[in-house]
Amino acid sequence: MRAGLNTVLAAVSRSFYLTIRILPSALRDPVGLAYLLARLSDTIADSASAPPAELLATLQQMGEAICGLVPMPDLTRFVSGVPNPAERMLLSHAEELLTLLNATEPGDRKEIIWVIREIFRGQQLDVQRFEGEGHGVRFLATAAELEDYTYSVAGCVGVFWTRICIRHLRRYAPGADPETLLQLGESFGKGLQLVNILRDAPVDWANGRCYLPADELEGITPEALAETPSLARPIYDRWMTKARERLDDGLRYVEAVRPWRLRLACFLPWALGVRTLHLMELSRPLETPERIKVSRKTVRCLLAWGLLGAMGNCALRSIAARVQKP
Numbered sequence: 001m002r003a004g005l006n007t008v009l010a011a012v013s014r015s016f017y018l019t020i021r022i023l024p025s026a027l028r029d030p031v032g033l034a035y036l037l038a039r040l041s042d043t044i045a046d047s048a049s050a051p052p053a054e055l056l057a058t059l060q061q062m063g064e065a066i067c068g069l070v071p072m073p074d075l076t077r078f079v080s081g082v083p084n085p086a087e088r089m090l091l092s093h094a095e096e097l098l099t100l101l102n103a104t105e106p107g108d109r110k111e112i113i114w115v116i117r118e119i120f121r122g123q124q125l126d127v128q129r130f131e132g133e134g135h136g137v138r139f140l141a142t143a144a145e146l147e148d149y150t151y152s153v154a155g156c157v158g159v160f161w162t163r164i165c166i167r168h169l170r171r172y173a174p175g176a177d178p179e180t181l182l183q184l185g186e187s188f189g190k191g192l193q194l195v196n197i198l199r200d201a202p203v204d205w206a207n208g209r210c211y212l213p214a215d216e217l218e219g220i221t222p223e224a225l226a227e228t229p230s231l232a233r234p235i236y237d238r239w240m241t242k243a244r245e246r247l248d249d250g251l252r253y254v255e256a257v258r259p260w261r262l263r264l265a266c267f268l269p270w271a272l273g274v275r276t277l278h279l280m281e282l283s284r285p286l287e288t289p290e291r292i293k294v295s296r297k298t299v300r301c302l303l304a305w306g307l308l309g310a311m312g313n314c315a316l317r318s319i320a321a322r323v324q325k326p
Helices: 003-012 014-022 025-045 052-066 076-081 085-091 094-102 106-129 143-168 178-199 201-206 222-227 229-256 260-283 296-309 313-324
Strands: 138-140 209-213
Touching: 003 014, 003 025, 003 085, 003 094, 014 025, 014 260, 014 296, 025 052, 025 085, 025 094, 025 106, 025 143, 052 094, 052 106, 076 085, 094 106, 106 143, 138 143, 143 178, 143 209, 178 201, 178 229, 178 260, 201 209, 201 222, 201 229, 209 229, 222 229, 229 260, 229 313, 260 296, 260 313, 296 313
Parallel strands: 138 209
Antiparallel strands: none
C-alpha cells in the first residue's frame, strides 16, 4: 500500500494497524484497502453535518463508484461534521482509494467490492432507522434487526477475511471444513461488533440511538431509558452473554488457523474483545459516563501473549485462559 495510505491507516486505527503489519505481504494491501473503504463510508454515515437524505444519497453513490459505475462523490464537504482529524484526512484520500481498488488483482477486487457493498447496506439501514435524531431515543425493533446489523457491518467482514486468506494461503486452516470456518468467522465478527455496541450504548442513547431491541425492552419508554439507562440492565446483560458466546466462536476460529502471522492477527481482536467485556463488567457502562477502552499497556501485553499463542494450540489455550480470567 502507498506510504500516504499507510499513514492514514495508522492514524484511524491503532489496533487494526497492528493487525495489518503482522499479515503476510500478499494480504496487507487488499485487507488494508477494504478496511479504509469501510472506515471511509462509516465516517460519512456518522457525519453530523448533513441531513439523512444526503448521507443516504452519498453512500449510494459511493457504492456505485466502487463498482465502477459512477465517479467517487466529493466527500470533502463533510469535513466540517467530522471532529476526528484522522478521519478528515481519510476523506481527502477517497479518490486515491478508488484508484487503488481499480488496480487491485481481479479476484481480490471482487471480494473487496462484495464486503464493502454489504457494509454500505448496513450503514444505509442505520441512517434510515435512526432518521430524525434529536427527537428522543429510537430503537431497533427486534433481535433480528440487531443480528442483521451486526452481520452487515462486521459478520460479513469475518466472511471476507476467511475467503481472502484461503485465496492467498493454501494452508490457512488445513483440516477445517470451509463452511464451518466461514460460519465461525461470521460469528466472530458479529461478536466483536456486539462488544462495540454494548460499550458505546450510553453515548448512542445520548445521540438518540438504541441498538437493544424494542421488543425485548418490554415497555421501557425512550424517555425512561434516557433518564435511567440502568433500566435496560437485564436486556443489556443478555446481549453481553451473546457477545461472549460469539467470542468463544472466535477462539475456535483462531485455533483453526495455522500460519502464525494470521493466528496472531486473529488473536489480537479476539483478546481485545474479551478484555473489553471484562472492563465492562467492572465499570458497568450503563451506570458510568466514562468510555471504556483497553489501555496501551494491555494492548502491548496481549501482543506479547499472542506471539506465544501463535506457536500452537496448546500454547494458545493456555494464553486464552489467562486472557479470559477476570
